[in-house]
Structure formats: C-alpha cells, structure tokens
Amino acid sequence: MKIIEILTKIDRRIIYLILLIAVIVPLLFPSPEKVRVMPPVEKFYYAIDKIPEEKALIVDFDYAPQTAPELDPMGFAILRHAFKKRIKVLVLSLYVQPLGLARNALTQVVAEFNSAAQTNADSIIYGRDYVFLGWQVGPILAMLSMGESITNFYKVDYYGNKTDTLPLMKQIKNYNNVGLLASLSGSDIPKYWVMYAQNRFGLKVGAGVTAVSASEFYPYLQTGQFSGLMIGMRGAAEYEEMIEKNLNIKSRKKASESLPALTYAHLVMIIFIVIGNIGYFIKRRKK
C-alpha cells in the first residue's frame, strides 16, 4: 500500500525541483552535443545553399520571446550561412513583437562577420548585402504585395531609409528575385506563406518551427510545399552542425549547447510518467 502511495502521489514540488536541477546543471556546464542531421534540415540547408547569386533569401522572424530559445539559434545559423555564402538577405517581421529579436540577430551576426573582415568587399554592408525591412501593418497584405513589388509595400526600411534608394533593393524587386523564404515562427505563419505567397507567386518556402507545433507542418514537407523544415532545438542544432561541417563556421552553438538540458528534462519527464504508470498498474491489479 505504501509503495503505491509513494508511486502515485509524488508531491509536485519534488517533480519541480528534480526538473529544475535537470535543466540548470547542464546549462551551467555547457558541452555541445553532436547530432545526426535528419533529411528535413538537410533539405533546408541545401535549399539556402543553392540560392543563385542574383537572388535573395528572405528571413521572416516571427516569434515572440517565449519561443526564442528554440527559434533564435535557427535565425542565427541561417544568417551565418547566408552571409558566409554571400547570399543577399532581406529580413522582416510580420508582427511587431519579433522585431527586437530580428534586430538582435542581425546586429550580432553582422558584427561577427565584420570583425573578421579585412576589406570592404569582405564586410557585410547594409543596403548592399542585406536590408532590414522591419514591419508593416497586415501580415497577409505583406505576403501578397511583395509578390508584385517589395519597395511598393515597404516604402521605408526599419531604419527609415527609402527602400528604393538602397542598392540591393534595385536588384530585388519581388518574389521573382527571391530564391527562398525562411519563415521562423512559433505560430501558423509558415502555412500562410504557402497559401498566399507560394500558391500565387511560386515562392519557395522553408520553415523553422517550435517542437510542440511540429506535427502540423509535416504534411507541407511531404508535398514539397516546404523546401525544408527545422524543428525546435534539435533542428537548430542540426543546422549548426551543417554550417560548421560544410562552411567551417566556428561560432557559439547555442542549440547544441542546450541539447543536454533538453535531454535530461525529457528523461525526467519519461521517468515520472513510467513511475506514475507503475503505480497505476499495481493499484489496478490490487483492485
């Protein structure tokens, strides 16, 4: 009787404490985990890698601080990949909230590259190599309007510059000049890119999503509507692995560093579920 009591009635504070230790200890002593790269991330990587010189990559940062630990490393890794390959980048957010995170990622990655640059040609220059379009009202309006003219919809960029005066925007007029759109989102936004921008204008879309929402995006990957799919912390770690292996980018691998914490937290949950079920079965047999 006593064992059943113990197994089925563990105080929630004990569960909280054990989970807290399982998360904090690996974060205090980070050691990046190596992961096997799965096909959805591999496809995403090569979709970006093969963007032709005359075309740009749009990175849509559409996640709030709540989901930033999972999605931020994806944004960083994609930007590093694009700048290393000298792919032209446009950054935007369809909602106001993620703007700060987008700005943060851009500022940090550009600084990383520019600190190692020797000449002007090596540097990542605003207006020439990338543009931060910022935010405009109406997410679906943005998706549809950019198919006709990006500068017509985003008349000014995030910093208040007129977009049609920026050298990069003279080459990138609409989706015809865009090789891929990477939608990093904690919500349904990647699906909307498929519905509005891909169906009507043929824009290629890749998605980076949170692990909890991943299951609903797989149908789009299977049909080929997504050119790649990155899922949660693990997906970001796989992308970090790819850019390190293929492009020799040696930067901090935030997702890979966080994987041990994620592993232990999941293990704790699995153990508690097993304990709960053992208690349940003993109780049922006794009845």
Place this chain on the structure above:
Amino acid sequence: MKRTIPLFLVFIFGIMGIIPFIIPNPIVQGTDEFVRNNLLKILAAFALILGLGSLLKVHMDKIRRRRQNWGYSWVLIISFIITSIIGLFGGVAGTGILPTTIGSFSFDVWTIYFNVEVPLGSTMFALLAFFMASAAYRAFRARSTEATLLLASAFIVMLGVLPLGERISPHLPSFAQWIMEVPNVAGQRGILLGVALGALATALKIILGIERSWLGGGGE
C-alpha cells in the same frame, strides 16, 4: 440599411479577394493591388486603433464593475499608458522627440522590450515545462489500447529527437522521423482537409449573406 450595406460590402470584397487568384488579367491584378496597398493598409491601421480602444474599454468596465481579478486590469492600463508615453516621446531606440536618457539608461521601446517583455515572456513559457512534467506524471496513464499507443509513440518521438535516442539505438531517430512523416501526416492531412472544407463553407456562407452572426444579433 444598417445590415444591407455591410452585407453588400462583404459580398463585393469577398468576391474581389477570390478573383485575383483565378484571373490573371492586368486590370483585375491592378485593382487587387490598389485595394491591398491602399485601402486595406488604412483599414488595418484603423482596426489597430479600434482594437486598442476596445481593449481599454473592456478593462475600464471590469474595474468599474469590480469584476473578478479587476486589479490586474489596472496593471494593464498603467503599463499601456507608460509604454505609450515612452514610445511616443522616447521613440523606438532613443530617437524620440524628447531627451529620454539618464546616464546609460535610455527610456525607449527597446529598453522596455529587452528588460520587461523578453524576461516576462521567457519566464511564462519556462513555467510550462514544470506544469507539463507534473501533469504528464498525473494524467499520462496507459488506461486503454489507444492511450498505450499514444504513450509508446510519445516515448519513441521524445527519445528519437534527443541525442540520447541515437545512443540507445541508431534506428530510433529514423523511427521517430517515420512516425512523424507517415502516421502523423495521415492524421494531420485528414484534419487539414476537414478544416479547409469547413473554412470554405463558412467563407461562402458569409460572402453570400447566409451566415450573419458577425453582424451581431445571431443568424437573423
């Protein structure tokens, strides 16, 4: 008249929303672009103001009537006023119309964003892990065959996405991937098709004026 005009506008703009997807005529496309880039942008800006007004009205009403947890409405209103003042006068990144910097501390939207919103948002989401662990321990039981299958697939997927899964068996990540790509997609596709057909039927009912509950007053 109060109902006829909105119904007429919904019919016209509903049809105008569909036509550009199927007719690539330059006049149709041009009209669509004009509606989107001019009319809808202005409407969206008004909707934003309307939404903010409505939010404040609801919370003022809650305070006035002393409804449950009315104290939190004060938090919202005070935060709204402070953020608006800082945003209007301090600007986004300290570029506002008034000097709002004290020492190295800048009173602007980014200061609020990075020092209040980011930590608060992260904290709220982080708490979920603890509640989920406790709830999973209490409720995730193999009570039936369906529940057992759910439990087994959850374990496989959880372990499969972690580096640990690969150490248990090199086939585990691929098996987890298969669960997501085959049985999951089969179920998801059914749900997607159902939702899409439902949305289509509802949209048609609204455009044709059969469904009028959005006007207020039910289906009259």
